Amino acid sequence: MNRKLIAGNWKMNGLRVDLQTVREIAAGLAASTAAPEALLCVPATLLAEAARQASGTALCIGGQTCHSQEKGAYTGDVSAPMLKEAGAGFVITGHSERRTGHGETDEIVAAQARAAVNAGLTPIICVGETLDERTSGATLKVIEGQLTGSLDGLEPNSFVLAYEPLWAIGTGKVATPAQIAEVHAFIRQFLEQRFGKPGQTVKILYGGSLNPGNAAEILPISNVDGGLIGGASLKAGDFLAIYNAAAALTV
Numbered sequence: 681m682n683r684k685l686i687a688g689n690w691k692m693n694g695l696r697v698d699l700q701t702v703r704e705i706a707a708g709l710a711a712s713t714a715a716p717e718a719l720l721c722v723p724a725t726l727l728a729e730a731a732r733q734a735s736g737t738a739l740c741i742g743g744q745t746c747h748s749q750e751k752g753a754y755t756g757d758v759s760a761p762m763l764k765e766a767g768a769g770f771v772i773t774g775h776s777e778r779r780t781g782h783g784e785t786d787e788i789v790a791a792q793a794r795a796a797v798n799a800g801l802t803p804i805i806c807v808g809e810t811l812d813e814r815t816s817g818a819t820l821k822v823i824e825g826q827l828t829g830s831l832d833g834l835e836p837n838s839f840v841l842a843y844e845p846l847w848a849i850g851t852g853k854v855a856t857p858a859q860i861a862e863v864h865a866f867i868r869q870f871l872e873q874r875f876g877k878p879g880q881t882v883k884i885l886y887g888g889s890l891n892p893g894n895a896a897e898i899l900p901i902s903n904v905d906g907g908l909i910g911g912a913s914l915k916a917g918d919f920l921a922i923y924n925a926a927a928a929l930t931v
C-alpha cells in the first residue's frame with residue numbers, strides 16, 4: 681500500500697499569527713517512518729517562515745501554484761525555484777480555482793508541473809469535474825482530457841494527482857464513496873496505461889469537503905492515497921484528526 685499523504689491547502693488564508701497552527705500540526709505528527717506524510721501548502725508570504733518552523737519535524741511545506749518560467753517579466757507571479765529556495769517540497773498545480781479564476785489550461789498546468797519538477801519540487805496536479813459535467817454523465821471524459829493534457833512531459837514518479845470534484849469544494853458536499861472509488865479507479869487505469877507498472881504507485885489524493893467526520897470513510901477507499909484538504913486544514917485539531925484517521929489505516 682502507498683504511504684498516504686495528508687495535504688492541507690490554505691488557499692488565500694493565513695497571516696503570521698497562523699504560524700501557531702503550523703507549529704501545532706508539526707508537533708502533533710507521528711514520528712514513525714510508516715506514518716502518513718503531512719504537508720501544508722501555505723500562502724507564498726508565509727512559506728519561508730512556515731518551512732523554518734517545520735524544519736526538523738515530519739511536516740512538509742508547499743506552495744499553491746508556480747509559473748512555468750524560472751524567472752522574467754511576470755509581475756506578481758512566483759517561480760518554482762523561488763518556492764524551492766523558500767523551503768517548499770511540493771506545489772499544487774492546476775487547482776480548479778486557478779483553472780477557472782486564472783484561465784490555466786491543461787497545457788499551462790503541465791508546463792507548471794514540469795517547471796516544479798525541474799526545480800526539485802513535487803507537483804500536486806489537480807483534476808475534477810463541474811456539477812454540470814457530472815450530471816450530464818461526462819465526468820470520466822473530462823477527467824481523461826485533463827489527465828492527458830496536464831501530465832504532458834512528466835515522469836510517473838515525479839508527481840502526485842488530486843481528484844477534486846468542483847461541486848464538492850468548499851460546499852460541504854462530499855462525493856459518495858462509490859463516486860470517489862469510480863473516479864480514482866479510472867485515474868489509476870489511465871496511469872497504468874500511460875506509464876505501465878510505475879503508474880501503480882502514483883499517489884492519487886481526494887479533495888472536496890474532506891473533514892474529521894468523513895475521513896475514516898473516505899481514506900480507506902481503494903486507490904485513495906490521501907487527501908487534499910481546504911477548510912479543515914486551517915484548524916490544527918481538524919487537520920490532525922484527518923491525519924490520525926490516515927495513520928490508523930497504516931498500523
Ligand code: 13P
Nearest residue numbers: 689849850888889910911
Ligand atoms: P475544501 O476542503 O474546503 O472543500 O477544499 C478542497 C480543496 O479545494 C483543496 O484543494
